[in-house]
Amino acid sequence: MSETGYDKKLAREAGEIARLLSYVLILFASVGLFLSAAGIPTSRFEKLGAGAFPKIVFAGIALVAVIAIIDALRKIPAGAYGRFAAQTCAWARRRYLVFVTLAALAVYLILIPVLGFSIASFLFILALELVLMPRRPATLLIAVIVAAVFSFGLNWLFAEVFTVFLPRGVL
Structure with a gap:
């Protein structure tokens, strides 16, 4: 840790956990939007329907988010979650x-x-x-x-x- 109280390892771990949380939010949003795209009315004249393209896009986003979550989980050490929770609580108390x-x-x-x-x-x-x-x-x-x-x-x-x-x- 440096004189300013900044630890690069802790900052990197916190960044990885924050990135993991953002991937989870993106996954939930894409799944929700995929399900809402199923409600787009279909036309009698199209085989795929109007909701097909949004469903493909949101399924792709969800797949990429799952891959990113797996990669992020692999990079985060086991003790980092507890340190992140403690740092988050300290941050919330300061604000x-x-x-x-x-x-x-x-x-x-x-x-x-x-x-x-x-x-x-x-x-x-x-x-x-x-x-x-x-x-x-x-x-x-x-x-x-x-x-x-x-x-x-x-x-x-x-x-x-x-x-x-x-x-x-x-x-």
């Missing part, structure tokens, strides 16, 4: 705010039909501001004002100026 933001976005999207655009947006923006910004009295006041403007203000703008009504919610 926890990204996951907090994505979770807040998912909750926001679930709450829009229930609470309506204005209330859900106010809670979403305020919660993210409280998580991401420094907490001082002045910044808390600014956070509440920004959340109100970008939730209730946008709802007013769309309703009164553009006559586009955002979701009201059931509550």
Whole structure:
């Protein structure tokens, strides 16, 4: 390992595992697209049908992905999977705010039909501001004002100026 903490062997192993995961995703996508190509309507006048060419292409992609998966599995040492999992967990812990933001976005999207655009947006923006910004009295006041403007203000703008009504919610 060098002075910067970079180990070429670990980086190579992580790259091989990431490549393996991408091959698996390509395999799943090509199999799914192959199955969906079977649903393309066929013509009475063609023997192969309209879905034949896409099925051939996706079968070829799946075959190449299987070959690549076998080759990648052959190149990866047995202990690399555990090291990769540990490195991935450490990476995720260092970037926890990204996951907090994505979770807040998912909750926001679930709450829009229930609470309506204005209330859900106010809670979403305020919660993210409280998580991401420094907490001082002045910044808390600014956070509440920004959340109100970008939730209730946008709802007013769309309703009164553009006559586009955002979701009201059931509550």
